[in-house]
Amino acid sequence: MTGPRSSPKARDGGELLLVGVGTMGRPYLDAAARLGVPVRAVESEAAWNSRPAELAQRFYRVRGGREEDWVGAVAHAVAERAPDGLIAFAEPHVLAAALAQERLGLRGPSLHAAVVSRNKALQRATFGAYGVPQPEYLHVGRIAEARDWMLDRLPVVVKPLTLSGSEGVELVKDAAAVDEVVARRADEGEVLVEEAVDGPEFSWEALVRDGEVVFENHTAKETTRPPHFVELAHRCGHRFDSEAEAPVQALTTGVLRALGMRTGLVHLEFKVGRRGPVLMEVAVRTPGDYLPDxxxxxxxxxxYEAVVRLSLGLPVPALPRQPVRYAATVFPTAPPGTIRAIEGEAEALAHPAVVRVRLRKGPGDTVRPLTSSSQRMGHVLVAADSPTEREDALKFVRETLRVVVTPTGTDSRT
Ligand SMILES: Nc1ncnc2c1ncn2[C@@H]1O[C@H](COP(=O)(O)OP(=O)(O)O)[C@@H](O)[C@H]1O
Ligand SMILES: [Mg+2]
Incomplete structure (x- = not known):
C-alpha cells in the first residue's frame, strides 16, 4: 500500500478524519488535540446532540444506521477534502473507512482485512485456507438447513454473520434445543452454526504497522454462562504459560497473514479448548468495553494516541512490552426487574485501585435478562499494582457495589 498523499492544506502532522465517535471514541479526539492534529469527524444521528464540537473542526452527520449511510457520509467528507489519516471507530464504520483509505491511498488495515472482518462466515472461509484453528462450522441460508448438522455435533453455537456484542449468539445444548431454535429463528435468514468450543476465553489487542506487530496485549475474559456469553470482566496483561504461548502466537500471526492486515488496531478473540487455542473472531477496529483504557x-x-500516530504515519515511540500495572474492566449485573437503589458507589470509588465507576442505569430503570452486551448497566475500571491486588479490588467492587432490584412480576408498576 502506498503512503498517505500529501495535502497542501494539512499541517505538519496532517489532518485526521474520525469515523464514529460516540462516547468511547472521544479519547481519539483528545489525542489528536494533544498532537496538534486537526480533526473532522463523522458522527451518528444518535450521538449527534452530544458531539464534542470543541474537539473537531467539522462534524458530518450520518442519518440512518446502515453501513451504507456511513459509507455515504465518509465519501462526502473525503470528497470535500482528502484527510491524511482516517480511523474507523466501531464495527459499522470499518468498511466506510477502508473504502476511503483504499481510494485515497491512506494507511489502514487494507480493504481485504476490513471486508473479511465484517462477516463471520467470510472470516471462517478465509482463515480455513491459512490453517488458522477454528471451530468446525456451517453457513446456511436458513437455520432449518443446519438441523441435521447440529444434531450430529451437539453442543453447537448459532450466530448471525455481522452483528456484535454477543447479539443473537447462543449455545444449543441438546436435540430439544435444536428444534426450539430452528422454530424460533426460522425467519432470520443466513446464520453460522459452529461446534461449541469449551474453555477459557481471551482476546488479543495489537497495534500493527505495515503488517508488523508493534504492540500486543492479551486479555482474559469472564462471560456469563451459556447460552449467551455476555462479557462480564476483562483482565489485561495476561501471560500464558510456556506451553500455550507458541500456539497462541501461531494463531494471532496466522490471522494477520490471512487478513493481509496492514496498519491499525486489531482485536481478536479466542478460546483455549482441549486442542489448544481456537479463533472466535477478529475485528479491525477499536475494541469495545473500554478495553483501550x-x-x-x-x-x-x-x-488512542498510538493509533492516531499510526494512521498519520507519525513516529510511534517504542511501545512497552511488559505491564506496569494490572487493569480490568468489570460490568456490574443484577437480576431482571426494576432498580430500586444502587448502593456502595462512593465506597467502591474510594478503593485505591478503582479508577472510575460509570453506570448507565439508576433507580426506576428496568434491568432486562442479560443476553447481549448492550443490556449491561455500566462498568467499573480498576488498575492495581499486581494481579493479586487486582483480584482483591474486583472482589471488593463486586461485594460493595450493589444494584437492588425489585424482581420482574413483583413490581406494582409492571
Ligand atoms: N463456536 C463457539 N464456541 C464456544 N463459544 C462461542 C463460539 N462462538 C462464539 N462463542 C461465544 O460467544 C461470544 C460471542 O461470539 P462472537 O463470535 O465473538 O460474536 P460477537 O461479534 O457478538 O462478539 C464469544 O466471545 C464466545 O464467548
Ligand atoms: Mg466477539
Whole structure:
C-alpha cells in the first residue's frame, strides 16, 4: 500500500478524519488535540446532540444506521477534502473507512482485512485456507438447513454473520434445543452454526504497522454462562504459560497473514479448548468495553494516541512490552426487574485501585435478562499494582457495589 498523499492544506502532522465517535471514541479526539492534529469527524444521528464540537473542526452527520449511510457520509467528507489519516471507530464504520483509505491511498488495515472482518462466515472461509484453528462450522441460508448438522455435533453455537456484542449468539445444548431454535429463528435468514468450543476465553489487542506487530496485549475474559456469553470482566496483561504461548502466537500471526492486515488496531478473540487455542473472531477496529483504557493503564501509554500516530504515519515511540500495572474492566449485573437503589458507589470509588465507576442505569430503570452486551448497566475500571491486588479490588467492587432490584412480576408498576 502506498503512503498517505500529501495535502497542501494539512499541517505538519496532517489532518485526521474520525469515523464514529460516540462516547468511547472521544479519547481519539483528545489525542489528536494533544498532537496538534486537526480533526473532522463523522458522527451518528444518535450521538449527534452530544458531539464534542470543541474537539473537531467539522462534524458530518450520518442519518440512518446502515453501513451504507456511513459509507455515504465518509465519501462526502473525503470528497470535500482528502484527510491524511482516517480511523474507523466501531464495527459499522470499518468498511466506510477502508473504502476511503483504499481510494485515497491512506494507511489502514487494507480493504481485504476490513471486508473479511465484517462477516463471520467470510472470516471462517478465509482463515480455513491459512490453517488458522477454528471451530468446525456451517453457513446456511436458513437455520432449518443446519438441523441435521447440529444434531450430529451437539453442543453447537448459532450466530448471525455481522452483528456484535454477543447479539443473537447462543449455545444449543441438546436435540430439544435444536428444534426450539430452528422454530424460533426460522425467519432470520443466513446464520453460522459452529461446534461449541469449551474453555477459557481471551482476546488479543495489537497495534500493527505495515503488517508488523508493534504492540500486543492479551486479555482474559469472564462471560456469563451459556447460552449467551455476555462479557462480564476483562483482565489485561495476561501471560500464558510456556506451553500455550507458541500456539497462541501461531494463531494471532496466522490471522494477520490471512487478513493481509496492514496498519491499525486489531482485536481478536479466542478460546483455549482441549486442542489448544481456537479463533472466535477478529475485528479491525477499536475494541469495545473500554478495553483501550484498560490496556493503556496496564502498559502506561495512550493506545488512542498510538493509533492516531499510526494512521498519520507519525513516529510511534517504542511501545512497552511488559505491564506496569494490572487493569480490568468489570460490568456490574443484577437480576431482571426494576432498580430500586444502587448502593456502595462512593465506597467502591474510594478503593485505591478503582479508577472510575460509570453506570448507565439508576433507580426506576428496568434491568432486562442479560443476553447481549448492550443490556449491561455500566462498568467499573480498576488498575492495581499486581494481579493479586487486582483480584482483591474486583472482589471488593463486586461485594460493595450493589444494584437492588425489585424482581420482574413483583413490581406494582409492571
Ligand atoms: N463456536 C463457539 N464456541 C464456544 N463459544 C462461542 C463460539 N462462538 C462464539 N462463542 C461465544 O460467544 C461470544 C460471542 O461470539 P462472537 O463470535 O465473538 O460474536 P460477537 O461479534 O457478538 O462478539 C464469544 O466471545 C464466545 O464467548
Ligand atoms: Mg466477539
Amino acid at each position: 484498560a490496556v493503556g493503564l496496564t502498559y502506561g501509554f495512550d493506545l
